[in-house]
Amino acid sequence: EIVLTQSPGTLSLSPGERATFSCRASQFVSSNYLAWYQQKPGQAPRLLIYGASSRATGIPDRFSGSGSGTAFTLTISRLEPEDFAVYYCQQYGSSPRTFGQGTKVEIK
Amino acid sequence: QEQLVESGGGLVKPGGSLRLACAASGFKFIDYNINWIRQAPGKGLEWLSYISPSGGAIFYADSVKGRFTISRDNSKNTVYLQMNSLRAEDTAVYYCARELRPYFEILTGFYVWGQGARVTVSS
Numbered sequence: 001e002i003v004l005t006q007s008p009g010t011l012s013l014s015p016g017e018r019a020t021f022s023c024r025a026s027q028f029v030s031s032n033y034l035a036w037y038q039q040k041p042g043q044a045p046r047l048l049i050y051g052a053s054s055r056a057t058g059i060p061d062r063f064s065g066s067g068s069g070t071a072f073t074l075t076i077s078r079l080e081p082e083d084f085a086v087y088y089c090q091q092y093g094s095s096p097r098t099f100g101q102g103t104k105v106e107i108k
Numbered sequence: 109q110e111q112l113v114e115s116g117g118g119l120v121k122p123g124g125s126l127r128l129a130c131a132a133s134g135f136k137f138i139d140y141n142i143n144w145i146r147q148a149p150g151k152g153l154e155w156l157s158y159i160s161p162s163g164g165a166i167f168y169a170d171s172v173k174g175r176f177t178i179s180r181d182n183s184k185n186t187v188y189l190q191m192n193s194l195r196a197e198d199t200a201v202y203y204c205a206r207e208l209r210p211y212f213e214i215l216t217g218f219y220v221w222g223q224g225a226r227v228t229v230s231s
Contacts (some may be wrong), residue, residue, distance in 0.1 A: 027201075035217025037153075044203055045153065050183035056208055056219055071109040088153055092215055097143070099153040 002091050004025045004100035005019055012108040019076040021103045023089035028069055033093030039102075040085045048087075049074060063069045079105070110134040110220050112204050114133045117225030120194055128189040128225050130204030135220075137185040139210035143218060144178065144189050146200035146227075154200075158188060161211050172198075201226050 003026040013019055023034070033050035037045035047056040049065035052072055062077045076083055084107050089100040116128040120152060130142065132202035144156040157178040158167045166178055177190040202225045 031215075033215055037217065039153075044205075044224060045218070046221075047208065047217045047219045050208060050216040052213065054216075056217070076216045090153075090155070090217060092217060095158065096169045097155040097158065097167075099145075099155060 001031065001096055001100050002094060003009035004089055004091060004098055006087075006089055006103050008103060009101075010104045010106060012014060013079055013104050014108045015079050015081055017079050019079055019083070020107055021074040021087055021089075023035035023072040023074070023100050024069075025070040025072070025091060029072075029091045032068050032089060034065075034067070034072050035090045036063075037088045037090065038083075038085045039088065045088065076105075109210055112206065112222035114202060114222040114225035115202055117202065118228065119225045119228045121231050122195060124194050124229070125168060125190070125192045126194065126227060128202055128204075128227075130187040130189075130222060132185040132187075135206075138182050138211070139212070140179065141207040141211050142187040143205050144176075144187075145205060145218070146202045147149055147224075148185065148197070148200040150160075151200075156202075157189065171193070191227070194227075196229050199227060199229050 005024045007022045031092045034052045036049040039045040064075050066073050086102045086104045088102045111133045113131045120126050135137035143158045159178045175193045180187040205221045208219035
């Protein structure tokens with residue numbers, strides 16, 4: 001099983017600031033099958049990025065993903081008020097399709 | 109509108125069973141893999157199971173293997189999760205989800221999600 005470790009656990013930032021999230025895998029993620037999700041309280045997750053760097057349909061270009069192998073990054077170039085939420089990475093290249101434990105972005 | 113709707117959640121005693129259903133609409137159901145994911149109260153996301161369009165490929169997380177069974181009825185555009193031998197730690201919101209692209213294109217993350225079905229296991 002591939003274990004995904006996200007850091008930091010919490011980010012305290014202000015609107016307009018840049019947010020950077022890390023996701024490290026315990027093993028190589030095949031074909032860069034790495035996705036990022038945003039989840040707000042009481043809602044289902046929303047797919048932001050797949051294939052490590054491809055934005056899903058309708059996702060603003062302030063969201064970008066990068067990385068390969070075992071180290072991946074999600075960046076939000078300028079935080080909007082609606083971006084304060086929890087972010088999860090997930091690998092879907094092998095079963096089980098594991099999730100990271102999440103990073104919470106809170107308003108500073 | 110592409111949509112997944114879960115049903116069948118509720119309160120069940122430890123050791124009991126429950127069957128969740130995930131009804132799809134607005135897209136060509138037979139072209140998509142379907143997954144089940146759960147989220148315990150205040151916790152993160154846990155992937156549980158996957159079924160291919162034909163049902164020929166099925167995978168489970170170790171935490172539910174041997175207790176949960178995924179299946180699909182393509183004539184009803186519905187995927188099921190039969191949950192047996194339920195434990196308190198199975199208490200969660202259960203989501204079904206499908207990928208962004210059909211199975212014959214590239215694998216992607218989960219783009220369409222249901223609203224979730226709440227399952228509570230308690231005596």
